[in-house]
Amino acid sequence: MQTSTQGPDILAGTLCRLVGVKPTSSNITNCPYRNNYAYVLGLPGSVPVQLDAKGAIRLKKARSICAIAFSFTTLGLASDLQAQTPSQAIFTPDDVFRLKTVDDIRISPDGGTIAYQTSDADIMIDASRHAVRMIDVATRRDWLLAEGSSSPRWSPDGRLIAYTSPGAGGRTRVMIAAIKRGAARMVAEIPGSPSEFSWSPDGRTIAFTMFVPEAGPTMQMPVTRPKDATWAAPPRIITGVRYEEDGQGMVAPGHVQLFTLPIAGGTPTQITTAPLDVQNPPSWTPDGSALIYSATNVDTLGANFHISGIYVVPASGGRARIISPSTLSGQMPSVSPDGQSVAFVAWTADGRDYSPSRLYVVDLGGGNLRQIGKSLDRDITSAVWADDGHSIYASYGDRGVDKIGRFPLDNSKITEIAANVTGDFSLSSNETIAYAAARSDRPADVAIQLRGGGSKVLTHRNEGLLAGKLLGIVRPLAVKSSLDGTAVGSWLTLPPRYDARRRYPLILDIHGGPYGYNSPVWSTKDQLYAAAGYVVLHANYRGSTSYGFAFADRIAQDPVGPSYTDLMSAVDAAVETGVADPDRLFVTGGSAGGKLTAWIVGNTTRFKAAVAEKPVINETTSALLSDQYYASELISGTKPWDDPMRFWAMSALSQVAKVATPTMLIVGEEDRRTPISEAKQLYNALTLRRIPTALVLVPGASHSTIGRRPSQAGILAKLTLDWFRQFDR
Template sequence: MRRPTKLLLVSLLALAAASPMAGVAAVREAPQALLTGRDLFGLEVASDPQIRPDGDLIAYVRASNDIMVDRAVRSIWLVDARTGAQTPLVAGQGSAMSPRWSPDGQRLAYVLVTPDAGAQLYVQWVATGRTARLATLAEAPGDLTWSPDGKTIAFTMLTPDDGAKLGSAPEGKPENAKWAPPLTVETRVTFRGDGEGTLKAGFSKIFTVSAEGGAPRQLTFGRFDDRGPLSFTKDGRYLLFSANRAEGWERNPAEAEIWRLNLADGALKVLTSRVGPDANPVVSPDGRQVAYVGYDDARRRGYENTRLYVMDIDGGGARVLTGDLDRSIDNPVWSADGRGVYVSYDENGSVRVARVDLSGKIETVVTGLTGAGLDRPYSGGAFSVARDGTVAFTQGSTSRPSDIAVARKGGEARRLSALNADLLGSKTLGKVEPLPVKSSFDGKDIGAWIVTPPNFNPAKKYPLILEIHGGPFSAYGPSFSTDNQLYAAAGYIVVYANPRGSTSYGEAFANEIDRNYPSHDYDDLMSAVDAAIAKGFVDSNRLYVTGGSGGGALTAWIVGKTNRFAAAATQKPVINWSSQVLTTDAYSFMAAYWFGKMPWEDPQGYWARSPLSLVGNVKTPTLVVVGDQDLRTPVAESEQYYQALQLRGVPTALVKVPGASHGGLAVRPSQSAAKASAILAWFEKFQSPPK
């Protein structure tokens, strides 16, 4: 065989150097009015707001980027719910997370992870500032939960396991000999995780530790994962948690039951038994009922609405409360009077908090929650509730990342922090507005938004970027996005949409791509582009398309269907569903729920939905971007598409983001900025003069 030509591998730095955003540093005569890649280092975002039971003080996690290490560092801050006055509680070396108030509101438990000391569990007496380290742990604990009397803290933590062994190296290794490392043997169904690599051998277990310090006590055992959130019963004798402890549990990724753990003797009782996941148990204030979430999974569809349920404390009398709400709910929190449950749910790309009474009546309490992401405008958000019904939550906008806000019962929501006021207050950002779209396929309304560049002039003609979300069962919304703002700052119109398959528009809308993805989501996206062109300020000869994960798959699908785009950038895509399902870390779920058959049982079905099947049609210059540690849509997916495009002679380049996982493609600010710059540089190569 002839030796193949050397692959073209374009580094982020080299490609970014060609970007219109890059250039030789020079002394500025005036402030930079547009958002730049370097500005990403200055962004901060709030998450995990925890309101004190009396409603007067909120603890939250603030993520700030450290330019010297190119990573986010997390600290815990307190904000006065009435005045907005801010106080740092835990800041400095390491990352602090998971603040949780004691029932009396006098103490705050939290986790601090430092390079030298590892994971440590602390409690601080907030009034005095006195701090006690309760435990130094082998792994970072999760699901911190106080007992009702404030004497105990429960948490989950990975416990080690020896792992599989098979044979051994020869005996008699000579002293100072340098033999190869021992063989690794794997028998677990799930042995890798995106962002984690090969998973540590072990299982998630439940522990308790005295709130006055001491040795943590392990309470659950066995080769199962026992997961939170955790909830104590009112008398403090039991803990409720979620787990799949059935035989063969690893092969059934969407199954779980609610369990009750006796703290005295470790005895376990299962409280639910239906087919489907039951999770997030929360005991009512009177101790007589349990709220939890779940769904019936008999159909094994790609998407099911997660619903709110209530059952008696012994597991009897289970009933659904949100059966008439065609949305997925999350994060149940009992009201102090025990007459209702606060939940969050996503409505048309925007998260809200609602109160559900025990008859199923739903009352919206807060709207406009936003999440902790920065690069793309995914919906999200977090909240907590005080005894008097005051809600603390994360609130942002299309021009600001998430801050902390509060809404008192019967009052208007009020933002308490302004983390990015100094940085973004002096910037001219792209304006984000809803874009009315009707699908050309069946006339359905499609949620969409359009971003116009800073200093926008409707009399001009602008190039357009279609930016597509991943998931595919997820949603974009009216949230801040560094990618979209950097594109807009470079002079592009940006359109993003929630095509069929997106969540927050109902179960039927999401399941239009069940066993049928990609399909008419393509028509929805093209309709969004057409709606933007119809406004009169888009140059139809300068259309570009990009997206990540599921959006990367749709980008590759689009250029196989149409030549209307001048260039494309497919990010961390799925290209060949057979190889994807057999190499991803989520293979057991994808095969069972997205196809229903194994690749060898339906090879044509897998191929028909693979963008690789359309590569023979592609003429669009297409950049391929992937993290070199991606385990969700593995690197080989991107490499085979790049090589297929090379074999066809289609202009292409392969960008690998060093050290980046699937979920971490834009975690480091320098890489997030360089990735956007590389995409812009690629699009710039294929610009035609505006007409």
């Protein structure tokens, strides 16, 4: 190869900057390849890339964030995002490393103190550091309880708090701190990852769940291995239904079981032994004699496969009995204050692709099942009994906004208590609610809602970082679907210094699921896009939840048509209001949003460029290669071999002959939900069709964790922007 600085060197320069190397003429090298150019990035110390037979480059050095394959018909990425000077005071990729988040917010029984978990980005480890912090509700005094710890849980009397910390050799330490004395001690060091902690009413025992490995199929080696010999690992034999899971990789045989641990110390006692996976925190009866939990069958295909039941088991162990009907799949059980009833959320196990989660109450002995909150056509996600036992506090999504409501047992009027909630909530004995309060211009903070009304935000963890910055402004957008005139919940994030007299390039960002929804709250990615001068459009298209069953179920027979129409209607509205430039439209989305992105570019040429993240491209291969392959019949209503043409008709790959839009694909190398093979199919097809394309492979990232590490969040946003800018002409 000859060193040269001639030709488009944007890709090499961008990647140099992203891995912290100043681009120079000595480390930007080009070489001819089939009448195009392959740009190879040279870094000091080694050659970190290799060029494969198809002209793809792959970063090899450990400090590189992504592995990237490019079709060189594109001749590289568009111009690098210009660095912003401090005086401009807008949100930059550097700020991603300074963000602080709160989670797992737990209020003390008397409502006077809150324990919560923090996650602060650390640029040196490219990850978040966890800690448990405390805050006095009255004075707002905030202090550190335990560095590197998580999962705080109050004892019933509020004198102690349990949490977990990393132990030696991958073990987990269960710790208990005395709040007044400030002293902490280790109760046990447990192998594995115990979770879902719950105190017994007398404060002497903690219940938790933990995975218990079991012996799997083995084979006898034909030759005895000599002492001290180094041999290859033996073959892995798979005979079960579940053998891999996104975010975990290959799953060892075994089940998640329920345990108890005395806080005085000792060995955990395994309470459940059935071949079921225990889910969610267990709930104790008031007298401490029994535990109520949800568990699901993940081993045997059949009518009850992946259906969760609500079970009662003696706290000392023994035979468990189910108290929920087989027609419901129940989770999040909560025992009433008098110990006579159990509240839980459940969806109807009727084989439908989507079934809404509702709130139910059943007698502890089983029977007398009744639905609570019948008037609310929304998905319920969690439930906690009010102290008086006459109502239940529950969380739900309503038109893209997460809320907490009070649900009377007599099914009278539901009272909305709090809105813009992120994650779970906790309740004190005086019914003060603690939760993470969401905002559009800040990550969530710790907040409380008082029983008599009134709320207070107690923390402002990102104020020092964001107070002096110009941020993207979130505002609603009125959209009526051209399909049938139905309102489509939509909003825009406008660039800092937005000028209503001009039009802006627009990025349509499509949420995944599809049974889920986006909320108009803080989004790091949206702020990065807005800072680069783009308007970002979100639309909760048909299939989205929080708008009622009929709205979500509209895609049961046609998984893409109604969604596509809703999304195009949202883009039309953004253009008609004068915000978006119709000649500078771009589209992206992840998971189901990636699938819709791929479908969109096969059905319209209105977008200048597209980025499909972790997409489903071929419904047949996705149905059989996903870690959730066993659910494919629920998603499609049939199996690929029974109706192959239906699967093909639903596949974005079936539209590839019509694609003319430059399209980048992004996927995690450890993605087992929508594996790399999905993105590769579209990448390869577009390469063969000579359509500008690129494939971005993110090392170590699964479907659920892609972009979670701060550097990856920044680089993926930047690569997306660079891809769009290349074609923004």
